[in-house]
Amino acid sequence: MKILFIADVFGAPGRAAVEERLPGLRDELGVGFCIVNAENVADGAGVTPRLADRLLRAGADVLTLGNHVWRRREIGPYLEQSDRVVRPANLASGTPGRGVATVAAADGTRVAVVNLQGILFMTTPVSPFEVLDAVVEEARAGAKIVVVDFHAEATSEKVAVARLLDGRVTAVIGTHTHVQTSDARVQPGGTAAITDAGMTGPHDSVIGVKAELAIGRMRSGMPVRFEPALGGVRIEGVVVECDDDGRALICEPLRVPVP
Numbered sequence: 001m002k003i004l005f006i007a008d009v010f011g012a013p014g015r016a017a018v019e020e021r022l023p024g025l026r027d028e029l030g031v032g033f034c035i036v037n038a039e040n041v042a043d044g045a046g047v048t049p050r051l052a053d054r055l056l057r058a059g060a061d062v063l064t065l066g067n068h069v070w071r072r073r074e075i076g077p078y079l080e081q082s083d084r085v086v087r088p089a090n091l092a093s094g095t096p097g098r099g100v101a102t103v104a105a106a107d108g109t110r111v112a113v114v115n116l117q118g119i120l121f122m123t124t125p126v127s128p129f130e131v132l133d134a135v136v137e138e139a140r141a142g143a144k145i146v147v148v149d150f151h152a153e154a155t156s157e158k159v160a161v162a163r164l165l166d167g168r169v170t171a172v173i174g175t176h177t178h179v180q181t182s183d184a185r186v187q188p189g190g191t192a193a194i195t196d197a198g199m200t201g202p203h204d205s206v207i208g209v210k211a212e213l214a215i216g217r218m219r220s221g222m223p224v225r226f227e228p229a230l231g232g233v234r235i236e237g238v239v240v241e242c243d244d245d246g247r248a249l250i251c252e253p254l255r256v257p258v259p
């Protein structure tokens with residue numbers, strides 16, 4: 001099974017790139033299952049039900065989220081009823097949604113997707129290390145193929161979680177920084193990993209935002225309303241190939257310019 005993970009889709013340029021290219025990419029690469037991180041699709045922060053539906057229609061099997069999950073109020077009820085959109089499992093108890101989704105691929109193979117959020121340099125209610133074992137066991141109970149989107153800031157925490165889960169899941173894919181790292185690998189225990197899968201969106205920017213706005217806020221320390229940039233759009237992510245037992249065989253980064 002080939003799994004395509006599409007990194008953080010940023011704003012309308014990212015969403016348009018996915019809608020335009022994902023169906024073709026699935027065919028060209030022979031992808032059996034596709035996961036899309038949608039946490040920045042609504043103008044760069046959060047996701048709305050309408051945008052989530054658009055990404056699912058474009059060919060995503062499951063959407064993952066991250067620290068911007070609650071930016072759009074209307075997403076709460078949507079997360080409650082959706083079995084294809086996950087938010088980090090380690091949010092405050094009692095909040096809407098789920099951190100694990102188990103979905104059948106087109107060929108019937110069941111794939112479990114886990115979303116966790118890092119705690120280093122982030123505002124995260126519960127440490128991922130508190131919930132990780134239980135969440136991974138829940139995922140493994142439903143599928144042999146388990147993919148973890150670890151949405152985190154710190155490289156060290158992402159490498160640590162990848163090592164900790166080696167041999168227990170198919171892949172640990174880092175998201176959130178929007179800069180693709182050059183460490184895509186299959187670890188000794190058979191778990192694919194990359195520290196960060198990158199960003200699907202406008203790369204002529206500061207991690208998706210119009211550069212002058214991001215720089216202006218940093219220079220002045222004053223609030224500046226961010227807007228998604230437009231240029232240099234790329235789809236970024238990672239392709240993981242695994243066997244029927246969920247053991248990763250190949251892990252390759254993906255960078256596709258979208259003119």
Ligand code: FE2
Nearest residue numbers: 066067068176
């Ligand atoms: Fe994020």
